[in-house]
Amino acid sequence: MRVDPAKPINIMKSITSTIQRSATLFALSTFLYAGAFAQDAPKLTDPEIAHVGVTANQIDVNYGKLALEKSKNKDIRHFAETMIKDHEGVIKQATELAAKLGVTPADNAMSKSLKQGEVAEMKKLHALNGVAFEKAYIDNEVAYHKAVINAVKTVLIPQTQNADLKNLFVTISPVLDSHLEHAEMVAKEFAAKR
Numbered sequence: 001m002r003v004d005p006a007k008p009i010n011i012m013k014s015i016t017s018t019i020q021r022s023a024t025l026f027a028l029s030t031f032l033y034a035g036a037f038a039q040d041a042p043k044l045t046d047p048e049i050a051h052v053g054v055t056a057n058q059i060d061v062n063y064g065k066l067a068l069e070k071s072k073n074k075d076i077r078h079f080a081e082t083m084i085k086d087h088e089g090v091i092k093q094a095t096e097l098a099a100k101l102g103v104t105p106a107d108n109a110m111s112k113s114l115k116q117g118e119v120a121e122m123k124k125l126h127a128l129n130g131v132a133f134e135k136a137y138i139d140n141e142v143a144y145h146k147a148v149i150n151a152v153k154t155v156l157i158p159q160t161q162n163a164d165l166k167n168l169f170v171t172i173s174p175v176l177d178s179h180l181e182h183a184e185m186v187a188k189e190f191a192a193k194r
Contacts, residue, residue, distance in 0.1 A: 044108060044155070046162050051105035052114070053094050053156065053169065056148050057087040059118045063144070066125055067137050075186050076134045079141065083179065090172055097164055110155075138187045145180040152176065 044052065060083050067080035098105055121140055128136050152169050160166040 044110065044159050045106065046160060046165055047103050047106040048108040048110070049156050049160050050094060050098050050103055050165060051107055051111045052151070054091055054105055055111040055114050056151070057090045057094070059114060060087045060141075060144065060148075061091070062118065062122070063125070063137065063140065066122065067134075070125075070129065070133050071137070073134050073190075075189060076138060079138065079182060079186050082182065083141070086175060086179065090175075093168060097168055101162060101164065103162075103165075110151075134190065138183060138190055141183040142180065142187050145176060145183055149173070149176050149180060 064080035064083035064087070067076055068084075071077055071080070097103075125133060125136055125140070152173055157166060157169045157173075160169060
C-alpha cells in the first residue's frame with residue numbers, strides 16, 4: 001500500500017487542533033495515527049477489539065454519569081441519559097456476544113490509551129462547574145464520538161475477524177453517528193444560549 005506523504009501531515013494537523021480540546025481524543029488519535037500509517041503497527045486480535053469496544057462504551061457511560069451529577073441543564077442531562085442508556089446497551093450486547101463466542105476481552109495498547117485519556121478528561125471535568133463544565137462536557141462528547149467513529153470504521157471493523165463481532169460494530173456505527181449529530185446539535189444550541 002502506497003501512502004501519500006502529504007496525507008499524514010494533514011491528519012496530524014487535524015489531530016493537533018483537536019488535541020487542544022480533549023485529552024481523550026489525544027490518546028485515541030495518537031494510537032490511530034500510529035496504527036493507520038506506521039508499517040509495523042500492531043494488529044488487534046478479536047479479544048483485544050472486544051476490549052476496546054467495551055472500554056470505549058464504558059468511558060462514555062462514565063462521562064454521562066458525571067454530567068448527571070454536575071449539570072442541571074436539561075439538554076446536557078438528556079444527552080447524558082441517552083449516552084448512558086445506549087452505551088450500557090452496547091456493553092451488554094458485547095458482553096453477551098463475547099460469552100457466546102467464548103472470547104475473553106484482552107487489554108491492549110488502544111484500550112489503555114482510552115483509559116489514560118479518560119483519566120485526564122475526568123480530572124479536567126471534575127474541576128469545572130456550571131456553564132464551564134457543561135461546555136467542556138459537550139465539547140468532549142463531540143470530539144470523543146468523532147474519534148470513536150473513526151476508530152470503529154478504520155481500525156475495529158477492518159481488523160475484526162469474527163463475523164458476529166464485526167456485525168456488532170457495523171450495527172452500532174449508525175448509532176454512533178446519531179450520537180455525534182446529537183452532541184453537535186446540543187453543542188451548537190448550548191453555545192447559542194450562552
